[in-house]
Amino acid sequence: MLEELPLAIDPLRLAHQHRLVQGKFALAAMQRIHESLCATDGEVFFEWLFSLDEAQRPMIRGWIKTTLPMICQRCLQPMQWHIDNTVSLMILSNEAEEETLPDEVDALTLHTATVTMRELVENELILAIPLVPKHEVCPVNEYALSDNSEEKYHPFAALKSFKK
Ligand SMILES: [Zn+2]
Numbered sequence: 001m002l003e004e005l006p007l008a009i010d011p012l013r014l015a016h017q018h019r020l021v022q023g024k025f026a027l028a029a030m031q032r033i034h035e036s037l038c039a040t041d042g043e044v045f046f047e048w049l050f051s052l053d054e055a056q057r058p059m060i061r062g063w064i065k066t067t068l069p070m071i072c073q074r075c076l077q078p079m080q081w082h083i084d085n086t087v088s089l090m091i092l093s094n095e096a097e098e099e100t101l102p103d104e105v106d107a108l109t110l111h112t113a114t115v116t117m118r119e120l121v122e123n124e125l126i127l128a129i130p131l132v133p134k135h136e137v138c139p140v141n142e143y144a145l146s147d148n149s150e151e152k153y154h155p156f157a158a159l160k161s162f163k164k
Helices: 011-017 031-036 095-100 117-128 142-147 155-163
Strands: 019-026 043-052 058-071 078-092 106-109
Touching: 011 019, 011 043, 011 058, 011 078, 019 117, 031 058, 031 117, 043 117, 058 117, 078 095, 078 117, 095 106
Parallel strands: 078 106
Antiparallel strands: 019 043, 043 058, 058 078
């Protein structure tokens, strides 16, 4: 079931109604993550099922997926950081309940009855953003080459420039 996304939602009510909420938000609209990004084009996709667990506790289960334009902190080149995270939240009405949470579940503690879906997705994204993003293997660039030992020196590249 594809839901229209209302501006404000009541997570508890959605859980009792067993509702699937899916959609996407523009990264450009998520200002709290902008300082971590080197560009704000792109979208966050999500699909969250609001429901009750076996013990009738209100839960959210689903996923978020996105690709974030970030700067690699090793080579300082732009990179794409892929996020594909599962979301498992128990909806709580006060912090005291957080102590009863199962290990694999995070708390969504509501301070007001309504929140926006974008706010919730943005919260999950903030938790998923790496503090120090790095390429798994940084692309080799000319500057790195000239600093390195002769092992990485490519004689044919030099030959080519001689011929010009
Ligand atoms: Zn890098």
